[in-house]
Amino acid sequence: MFDAILPRFNVSVTYIDGTLVENWKDAAKSNTALFYLESPNSWTYELQPLKEIAEFAREKNIITFIDNTYCTPVYQNVMDLGIDIAMQTATKYIGGHSDTLGGILCGSNALMKKNF
Numbered sequence: 001m002f003d004a005i006l007p008r009f010n011v012s013v014t015y016i017d018g019t020l021v022e023n024w025k026d027a028a029k030s031n032t033a034l035f036y037l038e039s040p041n042s043w044t045y046e047l048q049p050l051k052e053i054a055e056f057a058r059e060k061n062i063i064t065f066i067d068n069t070y071c072t073p074v075y076q077n078v079m080d081l082g083i084d085i086a087m088q089t090a091t092k093y094i095g096g097h098s099d100t101l102g103g104i105l106c107g108s109n110a111l112m113k114k115n116f
Ligand SMILES: *Cc1c(COP(=O)(O)O)cnc(C)c1O
Pocket: 042, 067, 069, 070, 089, 090, 091, 092, 101, 102, 103
């Protein structure tokens, strides 16, 4: 999606090591619109400092978006950490039986109405 689809819409992506808030600060540009997070991540289970990243992003008017699939909302309430939008795949842990296909986006009414 980041390399093949978004460039068609004139959206560029910068990849960073997301485990340090300094890396997010260094990568933010004047036109950065969104931070895409995943913590813990699927492959190495590294954690990102979500609260600190969200605080910085809010100062810069950057939307924070997290794939919270691994922890699910049961084990990690990212809204409490200041994240703007949370994505869950319902296909795995929420469905639980490999017999569903679904996804969930959560955010404030205002943000969701404006962007989706
Ligand atoms: C599997 C997975 C997805 C995709 O979910 P599907 O519902 O199977 O498309 C997204 N994010 C993470 C972290 C996943 O493990």
